[in-house]
Amino acid sequence: MMQVNDISVSYGAGPIVSHVSFEVVPEDKLIILGRNGVGKTTLLKGIMGILAIKGSLNFNNENITGYSTSQRSRCGLAYVPQGREIFPDLTVEENLQMGALSHPVHFKDKLAEVLEYFPILTEHMKRKGGVLSGGQQQQLAIARAFMGDPSILMLDEPTEGIQPNIVSHISSILTRYHQEKHVPLIVVEQNLKFARRLGNKFLIIQKGTIVAAGPIENLTNEVSIRYLSV
Numbered sequence: 466m467m468q469v470n471d472i473s474v475s476y477g478a479g480p481i482v483s484h485v486s487f488e489v490v491p492e493d494k495l496i497i498l499g500r501n502g503v504g505k506t507t508l509l510k511g512i513m514g515i516l517a518i519k520g521s522l523n524f525n526n527e528n529i530t531g532y533s534t535s536q537r538s539r540c541g542l543a544y545v546p547q548g549r550e551i552f553p554d555l556t557v558e559e560n561l562q563m564g565a566l567s568h569p570v571h572f573k574d575k576l577a578e579v580l581e582y583f584p585i586l587t588e589h590m591k592r593k594g595g596v597l598s599g600g601q602q603q604q605l606a607i608a609r610a611f612m613g614d615p616s617i618l619m620l621d622e623p624t625e626g627i628q629p630n631i632v633s634h635i636s637s638i639l640t641r642y643h644q645e646k647h648v649p650l651i652v653v654e655q656n657l658k659f660a661r662r663l664g665n666k667f668l669i670i671q672k673g674t675i676v677a678a679g680p681i682e683n684l685t686n687e688v689s690i691r692y693l694s695v
């Protein structure tokens with residue numbers, strides 16, 4: 466499905482992500498963990514083509530290393546960035562339309578399908594995205610990604626600053642979406658409870674390299690103390 470082969474990413478000086486390799490198959494809900502500043506966001510941005518990478522990236526047997534971000538989107542890669550980055554001055558409906566740019570003909574059908582996952586958004590369709598609460602904005606950002614019918618979905622800290630009951634709701638929505646659509650997830654996360662509940666595999670990054678990886682059952686308290694405690 467997706468092979469990340471020996472990827473390095475830098476902002477100029479030394480590499481921030483260094484020789485990272487892993488594979489994602491359709492069954493996967495891969496959680497990427499690591500302390501602050503170790504390169505998790507940089508890795509996702511490299512995969513999404515927002516930052517240039519060294520190494521290679523294959524998606525569905527296609528080498529997409531040289532593709533631009535929009536070409537990667539058209540291949541089915543979707544990314545919900547940290548801080549959500551919805552369009553605050555556009556309405557909820559317009560935000561969702563932006564997510565459906567690649568499928569404008571089927572907008573109404575897709576909208577109805579996506580709102581089944583996020584019924585809360587139905588009552589806010591005409592409001593500006595910027596006036597929604599943080600939890601609602603996060604749901605809008607994920608809903609917008611669903612509108613593009615992604616083949617793989619990457620999320621950067623979807624629980625950051627979100628109250629616990631919405632965190633658990635988001636976990637349920639992502640689990641259901643994954644089960645129903647068979648879309649693999651790559652989720653950068655600091656919330657261990659959320660990670661264990663959602664994920665089937667994990668990897669931990671330290672100083673830009675993978676230092677631990679495996680099935681989620683192996684993300685023991687001992688491993689978290691060793692690599693994640695501050």
Ligand SMILES: Nc1ncnc2c1ncn2[C@@H]1O[C@H](COP(=O)(O)OP(=O)(O)OP(=O)(O)O)[C@@H](O)[C@H]1O
Binds near residue numbers: 476499500503508
């Ligand atoms: N635009 C940039 N220019 C230069 N350095 C950057 C830039 N963005 C991030 N960095 C540096 O790259 C390193 C990794 O940052 P990154 O955001 O990928 O970490 P992270 O693991 O996602 O952290 P966090 O958990 O805090 O979000 C940090 O040292 C950061 O200061």
